[in-house]
Structures are given as C-alpha cells and as structure tokens.
Amino acid sequence: TDERQTIYDVIIIGGGQSALSVAYYLRRTTLKYIMLDAAPLPGGSWQYTWKSLSLFSPAQWSSLPGVFMPGGQHHYPSRAETITYLQEYELRYKFPVARPVKVTSVVKKEDTFVLTTTAGYYYAKAIVSATGSYANPFIPDIPGSASFKGTVLHSSQYREPEDFSGKRVAIVGEGNSGAQILAEVSKVASALWITRQPPEFLPDDIDGKYLFDAATQLYQAKQQGRDYQPPSLGHIVMVPPVKEARERGVYQHFLPAFDHFYPDGIAWNTGQQEAVDAVIFCTGFRPALAHLAPLGIIQPDGRIKTNGTKATGITGLWLTGYGSWTGFASATLIGVGRTAKQTVEELSSFLQPA
Numbered sequence: 623t624d625e626r627q628t629i630y631d632v633i634i635i636g637g638g639q640s641a642l643s644v645a646y647y648l649r650r651t652t653l654k655y656i657m658l659d660a661a662p663l664p665g666g667s668w669q670y671t672w673k674s675l676s677l678f679s680p681a682q683w684s685s686l687p688g689v690f691m692p693g694g695q696h697h698y699p700s701r702a703e704t705i706t707y708l709q710e711y712e713l714r715y716k717f718p719v720a721r722p723v724k725v726t727s728v729v730k731k732e733d734t735f736v737l738t739t740t741a742g743y744y745y746a747k748a749i750v751s752a753t754g755s756y757a758n759p760f761i762p763d764i765p766g767s768a769s770f771k772g773t774v775l776h777s778s779q780y781r782e783p784e785d786f787s788g789k790r791v792a793i794v795g796e797g798n799s800g801a802q803i804l805a806e807v808s809k810v811a812s813a814l815w816i817t818r819q820p821p822e823f824l825p826d827d828i829d830g831k832y833l834f835d836a837a838t839q840l841y842q843a844k845q846q847g848r849d850y851q852p853p854s855l856g857h858i859v860m861v862p863p864v865k866e867a868r869e870r871g872v873y874q875h876f877l878p879a880f881d882h883f884y885p886d887g888i889a890w891n892t893g894q895q896e897a898v899d900a901v902i903f904c905t906g907f908r909p910a911l912a913h914l915a916p917l918g919i920i921q922p923d924g925r926i927k928t929n930g931t932k933a934t935g936i937t938g939l940w941l942t943g944y945g946s947w948t949g950f951a952s953a954t955l956i957g958v959g960r961t962a963k964q965t966v967e968e969l970s971s972f973l974q975p976a
C-alpha cells in the first residue's frame with residue numbers, strides 16, 4: 623500500500639532540534655508518527671548559518687533530552703559540532719523521517735489533517751509544527767531600498783567576512799547576530815553598527831547556563847503559582863569572538879536606526895548620510911508558519927494563539943520551538959526538551975484518552 627495513504631497519529635513538521643525533541647518523547651509511546659523535513663539533510667537551520675558561528679551556550683547546557691553534547695562546561699560548540707550532534711542524535715534513535723519533504727499547506731477535514739507536500743498528500747490526527755523561524759527572515763521596510771546600488775542582505779544569507787573585504791558595511795541590529803557578525807566583518811572591512819537602542823551586553827560570566835537556570839526557575843514558579851519574570855534573552859552574550867572585538871573597541875560606536883536609503887548608502891532625517899557598499903540586517907526572524915495559513919488562525923503578529931504549545935483556535939495542533947511564546951527558552955537546545963515532553967503528554971491524552 624502507498625505509505626502516504628496511512629493516517630498517522632502525529633505528523634511532526636520540521637527536522638531540526640525541536641522536531642527531534644518531540645520525536646524523542648513520541649518514540650516512547652505507541653503512537654504512529656513521522657517527521658517531514660524540507661531540508662535534504664539532518665541538522666535543521668544550523669546547516670545554513672554563517673560559517674564561524676559558535677553557540678553562546680556551553681556544551682553542557684546545549685543538549686537535547688537523552689544525549690549530552692560533548693565538551694563540558696567551558697566549551698562553546700561550533701556550528702559543525704552542533705550539526706554533527708543533531709545528525710547523530712537522529713541516527714541513534716532511528717526516528718522515522720521523510721526528506722526533503724516540504725509541507726506547503728495544512729487543512730483539517732473533520733478529524734483529519736490533510737497536508738499538501740512536495741511529495742504528495744499526508745494525513746494525520748494531530749500535528750506538531752516545528753518549522754523554526756529561519757525560513758522567515760525579517761527585514762524592516764525602509765524607504766528608498768529600491769534605489770540603493772549596494773547589496774542588502776539578511777544575517778541568514780551572510781556566510782563569511784571575506785565576502786566584504788575592503789568594503790564599507792553597515793551592520794544593523796543590537797542582538798547576538800549583529801554583535802557576532804560585526805566582530806568578524808570589522809576585521810576585514812570598515813564597519814558601521816546601526817542599533818535601534820543602545821546595545822546591552824551580559825556580564826562576561828553569563829552564558830547558556832544562565833538561560834537554563836532561568837528556565838528551571840520559571841518552571842518551578844509556575845508549579846508553585848508564583849510570579850517570576852525571566853531575564854531578557856535579547857542581550858549580547860560575551861562569547862570569545864565578541865570579547866575579542868570589544869578589546870579592539872569595535873562596540874564603542876553605534877548609530878541610531880537610519881530613516882532611508884539613498885543610491886550610495888543610508889541616511890537619517892537629520893541630514894546625516896553614510897556611503898556604504900552593503901547593509902547586513904541582523905534583525906531577526908518571524909515564525910515560519912506559512913504552511914498553516916489555510917487554517918485561518920495566524921494572528922497579525924505572525925504567531926498562533928497557544929496555551930503552552932497547544933493551539934487554542936483548533937483542536938489537534940501543537941507548536942514547538944518557536945521562542946518564549948511556545949515556552950521559555952524553547953528556541954534553544956537546552957530549553958526545547960521541556961516543552962517537547964509536555965507536548966507529547968498532551969498528544970497522548972488527546973489521542974489515547976484514558
């Protein structure tokens with residue numbers, strides 16, 4: 623029989639760390655599930671990030687459920703190590719996965735979800751969307767961009783500093799991506815840093831462990847009905863390349879958000895203008911939820927209303943790994959496991975009511 627005529631209990635859409643964590647807990651149930659991943663190879667979006675990227679969470683605090691990321695407390699895993707870790711994780715547990723299979727739309731007919739994919743139709747009683755946000759980069763709409771003669775790119779398209787050798791480059795954004803890309807581009811190019819607000823750096827000794835502790839505290843506070851305000855994740859983590867750039871004075875100067883482009887560069891309403899060859903927008907991502915648009919539950923802010931990871935507007939849909947709105951620190955390796963476990967508990971009681 624054609625495998626695709628099967629009605630799965632659960633289809634996980636995605637194949638990155640979040641999909642893997644959900645699969646880890648599903649594997650312990652009797653539910654019939656599959657992962658559908660648009661990418662040709664395992665590893666999620668880490669495969670596409672810039673070459674030198676190193677995690678801001680030390681290895682010991684960068685693990686999915688079940689297998690420790692090697693390296694211990696003082697090692698910041700590289701991009702390559704992270705991809706290898708995810709590939710091995712997937713192989714070790716022999717998760718059922720079909721790739722490359724991109725889900726282009728999801729509709730619900732009576733109690734069954736019908737998924738249109740690049741490999742035909744798939745059917746499921748429940749869906750976990752774990753598509754991350756890498757496929758939906760956000761660049762602010764700034765007047766005059768069509769007239770700009772230089773290059774405009776998003777951090778998701780940035781690969782290595784050598785592409786900008788000897789050029790004049792504006793790097794937009796005061797988050798971790800902006801600070802890390804500025805650190806290396808400033809070695810080979812003349813770099814301007816554009817920030818919407820003054821950048822904020824975490825103390826040198828704060829890293830992924832701190833995220834983990836905060837996630838634990840938030841979880842405990844919720845269990846005990848207490849209020850707990852988790853720390854902001856927007857601040858810059860002092861990974862070694864960022865410390866090195868700070869020693870060079872790279873972060874001392876920054877300009878406010880510019881108001882428009884002109885053919886040779888960027889300009890402010892004050893009359894100031896700066897000629898640049900390229901603008902790299904490190905301005906973040908929005909959740910990649912286009913496949914769920916036919917369900918009619920995406921809000922104007924690009925998210926879906928949830929209680930924990932469970933969508934409230936439709937029965938049978940869960941969303942994992944997208945950020946604090948799907949669980950504190952759920953967009954990190956260490957944080958996603960907790961929400962995955964909860965998700966599978968909810969899936970089990972939905973599909974196999976006691």
Ligand code: FAD
Nearest residue numbers: 636638639640660661666667677678679725754943954955
């Ligand atoms: P992804 O890794 O994006 O995986 C999503 C998968 O779904 C991909 O394989 C994609 O091909 C697939 N997909 C997308 N759309 C579809 C579709 N329609 N149909 C089928 N498949 C689809 N986290 C940490 O824990 N520590 C760090 O130090 C850290 N540093 C970071 C630094 C930077 C600069 C960035 C950008 C992120 C960092 N993160 C870090 C966060 C982490 O990389 C991401 O949050 C994480 O990759 C999200 O995992 P995910 O599985 O949710 O999504």
